[in-house]
Amino acid sequence: MRAVRLSVVTAAATVAALTAVTGCTEKGSSGDGDGVITVTATDDKCEVSKTEVAAGSVELAVENKGSKVTEVYILFPDDRVVTERENIGPGTKQRVTAEVKAGDYQIACKPGMKGKGIRQDIKVTGGSTAQRDPRLDKAVAAYREYAQTQADETLPKVETFVKAVKDGDMEAAKAAYAPSRIGWERTEPVAESFGDIDPKVDLREDGLEDGQDLEKDWTGWHRLERSLWKDKKLTDRDKELADQLVKDLADWQNRVGKAEITPTSMANGAKELLDEVATGKVTGEEERYSHTDLVDFKANVEGAETSYELLKPVAQENDAALTTELDKQFAALNTLLDKYRADNTSYDFTSYDKVGEADRKELSDAVNALAEPLSKLAAAVVK
Known part of the structure:
Protein backbone atom coordinates (compact mmCIF):
# COMPACT_ATOMS: atom_id res chain seq x y z
CA MET A 1 0.00 0.00 0.00
CA GLN A 131 -26.34 -6.42 -22.57
CA ARG A 132 -23.02 -7.43 -21.09
CA ASP A 133 -20.99 -10.02 -22.96
CA PRO A 134 -21.49 -13.37 -21.14
CA ARG A 135 -17.72 -13.86 -21.27
CA LEU A 136 -17.34 -10.85 -18.99
CA ASP A 137 -19.81 -12.31 -16.50
CA LYS A 138 -17.71 -15.46 -16.54
CA ALA A 139 -14.56 -13.41 -15.98
CA VAL A 140 -16.11 -11.65 -12.97
CA ALA A 141 -17.20 -14.96 -11.45
CA ALA A 142 -13.74 -16.45 -11.94
CA TYR A 143 -12.04 -13.40 -10.45
CA ARG A 144 -14.37 -13.43 -7.45
CA GLU A 145 -13.39 -17.05 -6.84
CA TYR A 146 -9.71 -16.13 -7.23
CA ALA A 147 -9.98 -13.29 -4.71
CA GLN A 148 -11.73 -15.52 -2.20
CA THR A 149 -9.11 -18.24 -2.63
CA GLN A 150 -6.32 -15.74 -2.00
CA ALA A 151 -8.01 -14.58 1.20
CA ASP A 152 -8.68 -18.14 2.35
CA GLU A 153 -5.06 -19.13 1.75
CA THR A 154 -3.71 -16.00 3.45
CA LEU A 155 -5.23 -16.61 6.89
CA PRO A 156 -3.25 -19.79 7.74
CA LYS A 157 -0.02 -18.07 6.66
CA VAL A 158 -0.84 -15.07 8.82
CA GLU A 159 -1.60 -17.35 11.75
CA THR A 160 1.86 -18.92 11.33
CA PHE A 161 3.42 -15.45 11.35
CA VAL A 162 1.38 -14.37 14.36
CA LYS A 163 2.23 -17.50 16.34
CA ALA A 164 5.94 -16.79 15.86
CA VAL A 165 5.45 -13.19 17.01
CA LYS A 166 3.56 -14.27 20.11
CA ASP A 167 6.16 -16.94 20.86
CA GLY A 168 8.86 -14.29 20.64
CA ASP A 169 10.62 -16.27 17.88
CA MET A 170 12.18 -13.45 15.87
CA GLU A 171 13.70 -15.59 13.11
CA ALA A 172 10.53 -17.63 12.54
CA ALA A 173 8.47 -14.43 12.43
CA LYS A 174 10.83 -12.88 9.88
CA ALA A 175 10.66 -16.00 7.72
CA ALA A 176 6.83 -16.02 7.83
CA TYR A 177 6.34 -12.31 7.25
CA ALA A 178 6.61 -11.98 3.45
CA PRO A 179 4.72 -15.22 2.61
CA SER A 180 1.84 -14.04 4.78
CA ARG A 181 1.37 -11.01 2.50
CA ILE A 182 1.28 -12.64 -0.94
CA GLY A 183 -2.48 -13.26 -1.22
CA TRP A 184 -3.21 -9.77 0.04
CA GLU A 185 -0.85 -8.16 -2.46
CA ARG A 186 -2.34 -10.15 -5.35
CA THR A 187 -5.85 -8.83 -4.67
CA GLU A 188 -5.28 -5.58 -2.78
CA PRO A 189 -7.73 -3.49 -4.87
CA VAL A 190 -10.58 -5.70 -3.65
CA ALA A 191 -9.58 -5.11 -0.03
CA GLU A 192 -9.17 -1.40 -0.66
CA SER A 193 -12.67 -1.20 -2.13
CA PHE A 194 -14.09 -1.65 1.38
CA GLY A 195 -12.35 1.51 2.56
CA ASP A 196 -11.69 0.55 6.19
CA ILE A 197 -9.63 -2.66 6.15
CA ASP A 198 -6.52 -1.56 4.27
CA PRO A 199 -5.52 1.21 6.74
CA LYS A 200 -5.76 -1.29 9.60
CA VAL A 201 -3.50 -3.95 8.12
CA ASP A 202 -1.24 -2.41 5.47
CA LEU A 203 -0.54 1.18 6.47
CA ARG A 204 3.03 2.43 6.35
CA GLU A 205 4.44 4.66 9.04
CA ASP A 206 4.26 7.79 6.87
CA GLY A 207 0.64 7.04 6.02
CA LEU A 208 -0.69 8.19 9.38
CA GLU A 209 -2.95 11.22 9.18
CA ASP A 210 -2.30 14.42 11.15
CA GLY A 211 -3.32 13.91 14.74
CA GLN A 212 -2.89 10.13 14.72
CA ASP A 213 -0.54 8.62 17.29
CA LEU A 214 2.27 6.38 16.05
CA GLU A 215 2.03 3.90 18.90
CA LYS A 216 -1.73 3.93 19.36
CA ASP A 217 -3.07 4.24 15.82
CA TRP A 218 -0.49 2.41 13.69
CA THR A 219 -1.44 -1.24 13.35
CA GLY A 220 -0.91 -4.08 10.89
CA TRP A 221 1.91 -5.81 9.06
CA HIS A 222 4.27 -2.86 8.73
CA ARG A 223 4.09 -1.99 12.42
CA LEU A 224 5.26 -5.53 13.18
CA GLU A 225 7.83 -5.33 10.39
CA ARG A 226 9.42 -2.37 12.14
CA SER A 227 9.58 -4.25 15.45
CA LEU A 228 11.23 -7.26 13.83
CA TRP A 229 13.83 -5.57 11.64
CA LYS A 230 14.39 -2.10 13.07
CA ASP A 231 13.61 -2.34 16.80
CA LYS A 232 14.85 -5.95 16.88
CA LYS A 233 12.53 -6.88 19.72
CA LEU A 234 8.95 -8.02 20.27
CA THR A 235 6.93 -6.43 23.05
CA ASP A 236 3.57 -7.19 24.64
CA ARG A 237 2.13 -4.49 22.38
CA ASP A 238 3.42 -6.36 19.34
CA LYS A 239 1.65 -9.51 20.52
CA GLU A 240 -1.60 -7.55 20.84
CA LEU A 241 -1.10 -6.16 17.34
CA ALA A 242 -0.47 -9.67 16.01
CA ASP A 243 -3.83 -10.85 17.37
CA GLN A 244 -5.51 -7.78 15.89
CA LEU A 245 -3.96 -8.51 12.48
CA VAL A 246 -5.61 -11.94 12.42
CA LYS A 247 -8.98 -10.45 13.37
CA ASP A 248 -8.77 -7.73 10.74
CA LEU A 249 -7.75 -10.16 8.00
CA ALA A 250 -10.49 -12.58 9.01
CA ASP A 251 -12.90 -9.66 8.49
CA TRP A 252 -11.41 -9.16 5.02
CA GLN A 253 -11.79 -12.89 4.29
CA ASN A 254 -15.47 -12.79 5.27
CA ARG A 255 -16.20 -9.70 3.17
CA VAL A 256 -14.44 -10.63 -0.09
CA GLY A 257 -17.52 -12.47 -1.35
CA LYS A 258 -19.59 -9.31 -0.99
CA ALA A 259 -17.22 -7.05 -2.93
CA GLU A 260 -18.59 -5.08 -5.87
CA ILE A 261 -16.69 -6.53 -8.85
CA THR A 262 -17.22 -5.58 -12.48
CA PRO A 263 -15.12 -6.08 -15.61
CA THR A 264 -13.96 -2.46 -15.40
CA SER A 265 -13.11 -2.71 -11.69
CA MET A 266 -11.00 -5.76 -12.54
CA ALA A 267 -9.21 -3.84 -15.30
CA ASN A 268 -8.73 -0.73 -13.18
CA GLY A 269 -7.60 -2.89 -10.27
CA ALA A 270 -4.89 -4.39 -12.48
CA LYS A 271 -3.65 -0.86 -13.19
CA GLU A 272 -3.82 -0.02 -9.47
CA LEU A 273 -1.57 -2.98 -8.70
CA LEU A 274 1.02 -1.64 -11.14
CA ASP A 275 0.72 1.76 -9.48
CA GLU A 276 1.39 0.02 -6.15
CA VAL A 277 4.60 -1.35 -7.62
CA ALA A 278 5.66 1.99 -9.07
CA THR A 279 5.07 4.02 -5.91
CA GLY A 280 6.04 1.55 -3.20
CA LYS A 281 7.95 -1.50 -4.34
CA VAL A 282 10.33 -0.04 -6.92
CA THR A 283 11.19 2.80 -4.55
CA GLY A 284 11.80 0.44 -1.62
CA GLU A 285 9.32 2.35 0.56
CA GLU A 286 6.83 -0.47 1.09
CA GLU A 287 9.11 -2.91 2.91
CA ARG A 288 11.61 -0.36 4.18
CA TYR A 289 12.75 -2.49 7.12
CA SER A 290 12.49 -6.08 5.82
CA HIS A 291 13.51 -5.27 2.21
CA THR A 292 11.10 -7.97 0.97
CA ASP A 293 9.74 -5.58 -1.67
CA LEU A 294 10.31 -7.97 -4.57
CA VAL A 295 7.95 -10.54 -3.00
CA ASP A 296 5.19 -7.91 -2.94
CA PHE A 297 6.24 -6.75 -6.41
CA LYS A 298 5.80 -10.21 -7.90
CA ALA A 299 2.47 -10.74 -6.14
CA ASN A 300 1.15 -7.43 -7.48
CA VAL A 301 2.15 -8.40 -11.02
CA GLU A 302 0.55 -11.84 -10.64
CA GLY A 303 -2.71 -10.28 -9.47
CA ALA A 304 -2.74 -7.79 -12.34
CA GLU A 305 -1.98 -10.53 -14.87
CA THR A 306 -4.78 -12.72 -13.51
CA SER A 307 -7.33 -9.95 -14.08
CA TYR A 308 -5.94 -9.31 -17.55
CA GLU A 309 -6.00 -12.95 -18.62
CA LEU A 310 -9.62 -13.32 -17.51
CA LEU A 311 -10.64 -10.23 -19.50
CA LYS A 312 -8.36 -10.93 -22.47
CA PRO A 313 -10.85 -12.81 -24.72
CA VAL A 314 -13.10 -9.76 -24.93
CA ALA A 315 -10.30 -7.19 -24.92
CA GLN A 316 -8.51 -9.04 -27.72
CA GLU A 317 -11.62 -8.99 -29.86
CA ASN A 318 -12.11 -5.27 -29.27
CA ASP A 319 -8.48 -4.15 -29.41
CA ALA A 320 -6.04 -6.78 -30.66
CA ALA A 321 -3.13 -4.34 -30.76
CA LEU A 322 -3.60 -3.57 -27.07
CA THR A 323 -3.57 -7.21 -25.99
CA THR A 324 -0.52 -7.90 -28.13
CA GLU A 325 1.31 -5.09 -26.34
CA LEU A 326 0.11 -6.25 -22.92
CA ASP A 327 1.27 -9.81 -23.59
CA LYS A 328 4.67 -8.46 -24.58
CA GLN A 329 5.06 -6.20 -21.54
CA PHE A 330 3.82 -8.73 -18.98
CA ALA A 331 6.31 -11.26 -20.38
CA ALA A 332 9.16 -8.74 -20.27
CA LEU A 333 8.44 -7.73 -16.68
CA ASN A 334 8.12 -11.33 -15.49
CA THR A 335 11.41 -12.25 -17.19
CA LEU A 336 13.11 -9.32 -15.49
CA LEU A 337 11.73 -10.31 -12.07
CA ASP A 338 12.96 -13.86 -12.54
CA LYS A 339 16.51 -12.51 -12.41
CA TYR A 340 16.01 -11.77 -8.74
CA ARG A 341 14.70 -15.08 -7.42
CA ALA A 342 16.23 -18.46 -6.74
CA ASP A 343 14.06 -20.23 -9.31
CA ASN A 344 10.99 -19.51 -11.41
CA THR A 345 8.54 -20.98 -8.92
CA SER A 346 9.85 -19.83 -5.53
CA TYR A 347 9.29 -16.59 -3.66
CA ASP A 348 12.91 -16.55 -2.55
CA PHE A 349 13.76 -13.10 -3.91
CA THR A 350 16.87 -10.98 -3.53
CA SER A 351 16.70 -8.58 -0.59
CA TYR A 352 15.81 -5.24 -2.15
CA ASP A 353 18.60 -3.36 -0.39
CA LYS A 354 20.96 -5.45 -2.54
CA VAL A 355 19.40 -4.15 -5.77
CA GLY A 356 21.40 -1.22 -7.15
CA GLU A 357 20.08 2.03 -8.58
CA ALA A 358 20.63 0.99 -12.21
CA ASP A 359 18.70 -2.24 -11.67
CA ARG A 360 15.91 -0.37 -9.87
CA LYS A 361 15.70 1.98 -12.85
CA GLU A 362 15.40 -1.03 -15.17
CA LEU A 363 12.57 -2.43 -13.04
CA SER A 364 10.85 0.96 -12.96
CA ASP A 365 11.04 1.31 -16.74
CA ALA A 366 9.52 -2.15 -17.21
CA VAL A 367 6.67 -1.31 -14.83
CA ASN A 368 5.95 1.94 -16.65
CA ALA A 369 6.03 0.18 -20.02
CA LEU A 370 3.30 -2.17 -18.79
CA ALA A 371 1.26 0.40 -16.85
CA GLU A 372 0.63 2.63 -19.86
CA PRO A 373 -1.21 0.05 -22.02
CA LEU A 374 -2.80 -1.49 -18.92
CA SER A 375 -4.52 1.85 -18.25
CA LYS A 376 -6.48 1.27 -21.50
CA LEU A 377 -7.80 -2.19 -20.59
CA ALA A 378 -11.03 -1.01 -18.95
CA ALA A 379 -12.05 0.96 -22.03
CA ALA A 380 -11.24 -2.04 -24.24
CA VAL A 381 -13.58 -4.41 -22.38
CA VAL A 382 -16.62 -2.09 -22.64
CA LYS A 383 -16.27 -1.08 -26.31
Whole structure:
Protein backbone atom coordinates (compact mmCIF):
# COMPACT_ATOMS: atom_id res chain seq x y z
CA MET A 1 0.00 0.00 0.00
CA ARG A 2 1.17 3.55 -0.64
CA ALA A 3 1.45 6.02 2.16
CA VAL A 4 -2.30 6.53 2.38
CA ARG A 5 -5.33 4.98 0.81
CA LEU A 6 -8.64 6.77 0.21
CA SER A 7 -11.84 6.03 -1.67
CA VAL A 8 -12.81 8.36 -4.45
CA VAL A 9 -15.77 8.71 -6.59
CA THR A 10 -16.85 8.83 -10.14
CA ALA A 11 -20.35 8.88 -11.24
CA ALA A 12 -23.07 10.87 -12.72
CA ALA A 13 -26.61 11.46 -12.09
CA THR A 14 -30.01 12.80 -12.14
CA VAL A 15 -29.04 16.11 -10.82
CA ALA A 16 -30.81 16.34 -7.60
CA ALA A 17 -29.86 19.33 -5.56
CA LEU A 18 -26.12 19.69 -5.45
CA THR A 19 -24.80 19.19 -1.96
CA ALA A 20 -22.47 22.02 -1.12
CA VAL A 21 -18.94 20.69 -0.87
CA THR A 22 -16.13 23.11 -0.16
CA GLY A 23 -13.90 23.52 -3.18
CA CYS A 24 -16.17 21.58 -5.58
CA THR A 25 -17.97 23.46 -8.32
CA GLU A 26 -20.14 22.34 -11.17
CA LYS A 27 -19.19 23.24 -14.72
CA GLY A 28 -21.13 23.04 -17.92
CA SER A 29 -20.99 19.96 -20.10
CA SER A 30 -17.60 19.31 -21.62
CA GLY A 31 -19.07 18.12 -24.90
CA ASP A 32 -16.95 15.00 -24.58
CA GLY A 33 -19.89 12.60 -24.75
CA ASP A 34 -22.88 11.82 -22.56
CA GLY A 35 -20.99 9.21 -20.53
CA VAL A 36 -17.91 11.36 -19.93
CA ILE A 37 -17.37 13.50 -16.83
CA THR A 38 -14.50 15.96 -17.04
CA VAL A 39 -12.73 16.27 -13.69
CA THR A 40 -10.40 19.21 -13.16
CA ALA A 41 -8.30 18.81 -10.03
CA THR A 42 -6.23 21.53 -8.37
CA ASP A 43 -4.65 21.80 -4.93
CA ASP A 44 -7.93 23.06 -3.46
CA LYS A 45 -10.69 22.27 -5.94
CA CYS A 46 -12.36 19.33 -7.66
CA GLU A 47 -14.44 20.60 -10.54
CA VAL A 48 -16.73 18.27 -12.47
CA SER A 49 -18.42 18.95 -15.79
CA LYS A 50 -21.72 17.37 -14.75
CA THR A 51 -23.36 15.93 -11.68
CA GLU A 52 -25.79 13.64 -13.47
CA VAL A 53 -25.15 10.73 -15.85
CA ALA A 54 -26.95 7.66 -17.09
CA ALA A 55 -26.19 4.25 -15.66
CA GLY A 56 -23.76 2.05 -17.54
CA SER A 57 -20.26 2.85 -18.72
CA VAL A 58 -18.97 6.16 -17.37
CA GLU A 59 -15.59 7.70 -18.13
CA LEU A 60 -13.72 10.25 -16.04
CA ALA A 61 -11.46 12.54 -18.06
CA VAL A 62 -9.13 13.80 -15.34
CA GLU A 63 -6.71 16.71 -15.58
CA ASN A 64 -4.51 17.71 -12.65
CA LYS A 65 -3.92 21.46 -12.84
CA GLY A 66 -2.52 21.61 -9.31
CA SER A 67 1.03 21.48 -7.99
CA LYS A 68 0.57 18.22 -6.04
CA VAL A 69 0.18 14.61 -7.09
CA THR A 70 -3.50 13.74 -6.78
CA GLU A 71 -5.91 10.82 -6.82
CA VAL A 72 -9.45 10.61 -8.13
CA TYR A 73 -12.07 8.16 -6.94
CA ILE A 74 -15.67 7.21 -7.56
CA LEU A 75 -17.22 6.28 -4.24
CA PHE A 76 -20.38 4.71 -2.96
CA PRO A 77 -22.15 6.71 -0.18
CA ASP A 78 -20.55 4.46 2.45
CA ASP A 79 -17.05 5.18 1.07
CA ARG A 80 -16.61 1.86 -0.69
CA VAL A 81 -14.63 2.38 -3.88
CA VAL A 82 -16.20 1.95 -7.30
CA THR A 83 -12.95 2.78 -9.03
CA GLU A 84 -9.88 4.92 -8.51
CA ARG A 85 -6.87 6.32 -10.24
CA GLU A 86 -3.86 7.26 -8.16
CA ASN A 87 -0.63 9.14 -8.71
CA ILE A 88 -1.90 11.66 -11.24
CA GLY A 89 1.00 14.05 -11.48
CA PRO A 90 0.80 17.84 -11.84
CA GLY A 91 0.06 18.88 -15.40
CA THR A 92 -0.99 15.39 -16.51
CA LYS A 93 -4.23 13.88 -17.77
CA GLN A 94 -5.73 10.42 -17.31
CA ARG A 95 -8.96 8.70 -18.31
CA VAL A 96 -10.72 6.13 -16.14
CA THR A 97 -13.65 3.96 -17.24
CA ALA A 98 -16.09 2.43 -14.76
CA GLU A 99 -19.48 0.73 -14.72
CA VAL A 100 -22.06 2.31 -12.44
CA LYS A 101 -25.63 1.45 -11.54
CA ALA A 102 -28.35 3.98 -10.71
CA GLY A 103 -27.80 5.64 -7.35
CA ASP A 104 -25.89 8.31 -5.45
CA TYR A 105 -22.11 8.51 -5.64
CA GLN A 106 -19.30 10.96 -5.11
CA ILE A 107 -16.32 11.97 -7.16
CA ALA A 108 -13.37 12.77 -4.93
CA CYS A 109 -10.05 14.43 -5.68
CA LYS A 110 -7.28 13.95 -3.17
CA PRO A 111 -4.45 16.49 -3.64
CA GLY A 112 -1.30 15.35 -1.90
CA MET A 113 -2.87 11.87 -1.53
CA LYS A 114 -3.89 12.40 2.10
CA GLY A 115 -7.10 13.14 3.92
CA LYS A 116 -10.70 12.61 2.84
CA GLY A 117 -10.31 14.56 -0.35
CA ILE A 118 -12.46 17.24 -1.99
CA ARG A 119 -15.77 15.66 -2.92
CA GLN A 120 -18.57 16.29 -5.38
CA ASP A 121 -21.93 14.53 -5.11
CA ILE A 122 -23.24 12.98 -8.31
CA LYS A 123 -26.28 10.97 -9.25
CA VAL A 124 -26.54 8.10 -11.71
CA THR A 125 -30.00 7.56 -13.13
CA GLY A 126 -31.90 5.01 -15.14
CA GLY A 127 -30.76 1.57 -16.09
CA SER A 128 -28.31 0.47 -18.71
CA THR A 129 -29.95 -1.13 -21.75
CA ALA A 130 -26.69 -2.66 -22.95
CA GLN A 131 -26.34 -6.42 -22.57
CA ARG A 132 -23.02 -7.43 -21.09
CA ASP A 133 -20.99 -10.02 -22.96
CA PRO A 134 -21.49 -13.37 -21.14
CA ARG A 135 -17.72 -13.86 -21.27
CA LEU A 136 -17.34 -10.85 -18.99
CA ASP A 137 -19.81 -12.31 -16.50
CA LYS A 138 -17.71 -15.46 -16.54
CA ALA A 139 -14.56 -13.41 -15.98
CA VAL A 140 -16.11 -11.65 -12.97
CA ALA A 141 -17.20 -14.96 -11.45
CA ALA A 142 -13.74 -16.45 -11.94
CA TYR A 143 -12.04 -13.40 -10.45
CA ARG A 144 -14.37 -13.43 -7.45
CA GLU A 145 -13.39 -17.05 -6.84
CA TYR A 146 -9.71 -16.13 -7.23
CA ALA A 147 -9.98 -13.29 -4.71
CA GLN A 148 -11.73 -15.52 -2.20
CA THR A 149 -9.11 -18.24 -2.63
CA GLN A 150 -6.32 -15.74 -2.00
CA ALA A 151 -8.01 -14.58 1.20
CA ASP A 152 -8.68 -18.14 2.35
CA GLU A 153 -5.06 -19.13 1.75
CA THR A 154 -3.71 -16.00 3.45
CA LEU A 155 -5.23 -16.61 6.89
CA PRO A 156 -3.25 -19.79 7.74
CA LYS A 157 -0.02 -18.07 6.66
CA VAL A 158 -0.84 -15.07 8.82
CA GLU A 159 -1.60 -17.35 11.75
CA THR A 160 1.86 -18.92 11.33
CA PHE A 161 3.42 -15.45 11.35
CA VAL A 162 1.38 -14.37 14.36
CA LYS A 163 2.23 -17.50 16.34
CA ALA A 164 5.94 -16.79 15.86
CA VAL A 165 5.45 -13.19 17.01
CA LYS A 166 3.56 -14.27 20.11
CA ASP A 167 6.16 -16.94 20.86
CA GLY A 168 8.86 -14.29 20.64
CA ASP A 169 10.62 -16.27 17.88
CA MET A 170 12.18 -13.45 15.87
CA GLU A 171 13.70 -15.59 13.11
CA ALA A 172 10.53 -17.63 12.54
CA ALA A 173 8.47 -14.43 12.43
CA LYS A 174 10.83 -12.88 9.88
CA ALA A 175 10.66 -16.00 7.72
CA ALA A 176 6.83 -16.02 7.83
CA TYR A 177 6.34 -12.31 7.25
CA ALA A 178 6.61 -11.98 3.45
CA PRO A 179 4.72 -15.22 2.61
CA SER A 180 1.84 -14.04 4.78
CA ARG A 181 1.37 -11.01 2.50
CA ILE A 182 1.28 -12.64 -0.94
CA GLY A 183 -2.48 -13.26 -1.22
CA TRP A 184 -3.21 -9.77 0.04
CA GLU A 185 -0.85 -8.16 -2.46
CA ARG A 186 -2.34 -10.15 -5.35
CA THR A 187 -5.85 -8.83 -4.67
CA GLU A 188 -5.28 -5.58 -2.78
CA PRO A 189 -7.73 -3.49 -4.87
CA VAL A 190 -10.58 -5.70 -3.65
CA ALA A 191 -9.58 -5.11 -0.03
CA GLU A 192 -9.17 -1.40 -0.66
CA SER A 193 -12.67 -1.20 -2.13
CA PHE A 194 -14.09 -1.65 1.38
CA GLY A 195 -12.35 1.51 2.56
CA ASP A 196 -11.69 0.55 6.19
CA ILE A 197 -9.63 -2.66 6.15
CA ASP A 198 -6.52 -1.56 4.27
CA PRO A 199 -5.52 1.21 6.74
CA LYS A 200 -5.76 -1.29 9.60
CA VAL A 201 -3.50 -3.95 8.12
CA ASP A 202 -1.24 -2.41 5.47
CA LEU A 203 -0.54 1.18 6.47
CA ARG A 204 3.03 2.43 6.35
CA GLU A 205 4.44 4.66 9.04
CA ASP A 206 4.26 7.79 6.87
CA GLY A 207 0.64 7.04 6.02
CA LEU A 208 -0.69 8.19 9.38
CA GLU A 209 -2.95 11.22 9.18
CA ASP A 210 -2.30 14.42 11.15
CA GLY A 211 -3.32 13.91 14.74
CA GLN A 212 -2.89 10.13 14.72
CA ASP A 213 -0.54 8.62 17.29
CA LEU A 214 2.27 6.38 16.05
CA GLU A 215 2.03 3.90 18.90
CA LYS A 216 -1.73 3.93 19.36
CA ASP A 217 -3.07 4.24 15.82
CA TRP A 218 -0.49 2.41 13.69
CA THR A 219 -1.44 -1.24 13.35
CA GLY A 220 -0.91 -4.08 10.89
CA TRP A 221 1.91 -5.81 9.06
CA HIS A 222 4.27 -2.86 8.73
CA ARG A 223 4.09 -1.99 12.42
CA LEU A 224 5.26 -5.53 13.18
CA GLU A 225 7.83 -5.33 10.39
CA ARG A 226 9.42 -2.37 12.14
CA SER A 227 9.58 -4.25 15.45
CA LEU A 228 11.23 -7.26 13.83
CA TRP A 229 13.83 -5.57 11.64
CA LYS A 230 14.39 -2.10 13.07
CA ASP A 231 13.61 -2.34 16.80
CA LYS A 232 14.85 -5.95 16.88
CA LYS A 233 12.53 -6.88 19.72
CA LEU A 234 8.95 -8.02 20.27
CA THR A 235 6.93 -6.43 23.05
CA ASP A 236 3.57 -7.19 24.64
CA ARG A 237 2.13 -4.49 22.38
CA ASP A 238 3.42 -6.36 19.34
CA LYS A 239 1.65 -9.51 20.52
CA GLU A 240 -1.60 -7.55 20.84
CA LEU A 241 -1.10 -6.16 17.34
CA ALA A 242 -0.47 -9.67 16.01
CA ASP A 243 -3.83 -10.85 17.37
CA GLN A 244 -5.51 -7.78 15.89
CA LEU A 245 -3.96 -8.51 12.48
CA VAL A 246 -5.61 -11.94 12.42
CA LYS A 247 -8.98 -10.45 13.37
CA ASP A 248 -8.77 -7.73 10.74
CA LEU A 249 -7.75 -10.16 8.00
CA ALA A 250 -10.49 -12.58 9.01
CA ASP A 251 -12.90 -9.66 8.49
CA TRP A 252 -11.41 -9.16 5.02
CA GLN A 253 -11.79 -12.89 4.29
CA ASN A 254 -15.47 -12.79 5.27
CA ARG A 255 -16.20 -9.70 3.17
CA VAL A 256 -14.44 -10.63 -0.09
CA GLY A 257 -17.52 -12.47 -1.35
CA LYS A 258 -19.59 -9.31 -0.99
CA ALA A 259 -17.22 -7.05 -2.93
CA GLU A 260 -18.59 -5.08 -5.87
CA ILE A 261 -16.69 -6.53 -8.85
CA THR A 262 -17.22 -5.58 -12.48
CA PRO A 263 -15.12 -6.08 -15.61
CA THR A 264 -13.96 -2.46 -15.40
CA SER A 265 -13.11 -2.71 -11.69
CA MET A 266 -11.00 -5.76 -12.54
CA ALA A 267 -9.21 -3.84 -15.30
CA ASN A 268 -8.73 -0.73 -13.18
CA GLY A 269 -7.60 -2.89 -10.27
CA ALA A 270 -4.89 -4.39 -12.48
CA LYS A 271 -3.65 -0.86 -13.19
CA GLU A 272 -3.82 -0.02 -9.47
CA LEU A 273 -1.57 -2.98 -8.70
CA LEU A 274 1.02 -1.64 -11.14
CA ASP A 275 0.72 1.76 -9.48
CA GLU A 276 1.39 0.02 -6.15
CA VAL A 277 4.60 -1.35 -7.62
CA ALA A 278 5.66 1.99 -9.07
CA THR A 279 5.07 4.02 -5.91
CA GLY A 280 6.04 1.55 -3.20
CA LYS A 281 7.95 -1.50 -4.34
CA VAL A 282 10.33 -0.04 -6.92
CA THR A 283 11.19 2.80 -4.55
CA GLY A 284 11.80 0.44 -1.62
CA GLU A 285 9.32 2.35 0.56
CA GLU A 286 6.83 -0.47 1.09
CA GLU A 287 9.11 -2.91 2.91
CA ARG A 288 11.61 -0.36 4.18
CA TYR A 289 12.75 -2.49 7.12
CA SER A 290 12.49 -6.08 5.82
CA HIS A 291 13.51 -5.27 2.21
CA THR A 292 11.10 -7.97 0.97
CA ASP A 293 9.74 -5.58 -1.67
CA LEU A 294 10.31 -7.97 -4.57
CA VAL A 295 7.95 -10.54 -3.00
CA ASP A 296 5.19 -7.91 -2.94
CA PHE A 297 6.24 -6.75 -6.41
CA LYS A 298 5.80 -10.21 -7.90
CA ALA A 299 2.47 -10.74 -6.14
CA ASN A 300 1.15 -7.43 -7.48
CA VAL A 301 2.15 -8.40 -11.02
CA GLU A 302 0.55 -11.84 -10.64
CA GLY A 303 -2.71 -10.28 -9.47
CA ALA A 304 -2.74 -7.79 -12.34
CA GLU A 305 -1.98 -10.53 -14.87
CA THR A 306 -4.78 -12.72 -13.51
CA SER A 307 -7.33 -9.95 -14.08
CA TYR A 308 -5.94 -9.31 -17.55
CA GLU A 309 -6.00 -12.95 -18.62
CA LEU A 310 -9.62 -13.32 -17.51
CA LEU A 311 -10.64 -10.23 -19.50
CA LYS A 312 -8.36 -10.93 -22.47
CA PRO A 313 -10.85 -12.81 -24.72
CA VAL A 314 -13.10 -9.76 -24.93
CA ALA A 315 -10.30 -7.19 -24.92
CA GLN A 316 -8.51 -9.04 -27.72
CA GLU A 317 -11.62 -8.99 -29.86
CA ASN A 318 -12.11 -5.27 -29.27
CA ASP A 319 -8.48 -4.15 -29.41
CA ALA A 320 -6.04 -6.78 -30.66
CA ALA A 321 -3.13 -4.34 -30.76
CA LEU A 322 -3.60 -3.57 -27.07
CA THR A 323 -3.57 -7.21 -25.99
CA THR A 324 -0.52 -7.90 -28.13
CA GLU A 325 1.31 -5.09 -26.34
CA LEU A 326 0.11 -6.25 -22.92
CA ASP A 327 1.27 -9.81 -23.59
CA LYS A 328 4.67 -8.46 -24.58
CA GLN A 329 5.06 -6.20 -21.54
CA PHE A 330 3.82 -8.73 -18.98
CA ALA A 331 6.31 -11.26 -20.38
CA ALA A 332 9.16 -8.74 -20.27
CA LEU A 333 8.44 -7.73 -16.68
CA ASN A 334 8.12 -11.33 -15.49
CA THR A 335 11.41 -12.25 -17.19
CA LEU A 336 13.11 -9.32 -15.49
CA LEU A 337 11.73 -10.31 -12.07
CA ASP A 338 12.96 -13.86 -12.54
CA LYS A 339 16.51 -12.51 -12.41
CA TYR A 340 16.01 -11.77 -8.74
CA ARG A 341 14.70 -15.08 -7.42
CA ALA A 342 16.23 -18.46 -6.74
CA ASP A 343 14.06 -20.23 -9.31
CA ASN A 344 10.99 -19.51 -11.41
CA THR A 345 8.54 -20.98 -8.92
CA SER A 346 9.85 -19.83 -5.53
CA TYR A 347 9.29 -16.59 -3.66
CA ASP A 348 12.91 -16.55 -2.55
CA PHE A 349 13.76 -13.10 -3.91
CA THR A 350 16.87 -10.98 -3.53
CA SER A 351 16.70 -8.58 -0.59
CA TYR A 352 15.81 -5.24 -2.15
CA ASP A 353 18.60 -3.36 -0.39
CA LYS A 354 20.96 -5.45 -2.54
CA VAL A 355 19.40 -4.15 -5.77
CA GLY A 356 21.40 -1.22 -7.15
CA GLU A 357 20.08 2.03 -8.58
CA ALA A 358 20.63 0.99 -12.21
CA ASP A 359 18.70 -2.24 -11.67
CA ARG A 360 15.91 -0.37 -9.87
CA LYS A 361 15.70 1.98 -12.85
CA GLU A 362 15.40 -1.03 -15.17
CA LEU A 363 12.57 -2.43 -13.04
CA SER A 364 10.85 0.96 -12.96
CA ASP A 365 11.04 1.31 -16.74
CA ALA A 366 9.52 -2.15 -17.21
CA VAL A 367 6.67 -1.31 -14.83
CA ASN A 368 5.95 1.94 -16.65
CA ALA A 369 6.03 0.18 -20.02
CA LEU A 370 3.30 -2.17 -18.79
CA ALA A 371 1.26 0.40 -16.85
CA GLU A 372 0.63 2.63 -19.86
CA PRO A 373 -1.21 0.05 -22.02
CA LEU A 374 -2.80 -1.49 -18.92
CA SER A 375 -4.52 1.85 -18.25
CA LYS A 376 -6.48 1.27 -21.50
CA LEU A 377 -7.80 -2.19 -20.59
CA ALA A 378 -11.03 -1.01 -18.95
CA ALA A 379 -12.05 0.96 -22.03
CA ALA A 380 -11.24 -2.04 -24.24
CA VAL A 381 -13.58 -4.41 -22.38
CA VAL A 382 -16.62 -2.09 -22.64
CA LYS A 383 -16.27 -1.08 -26.31
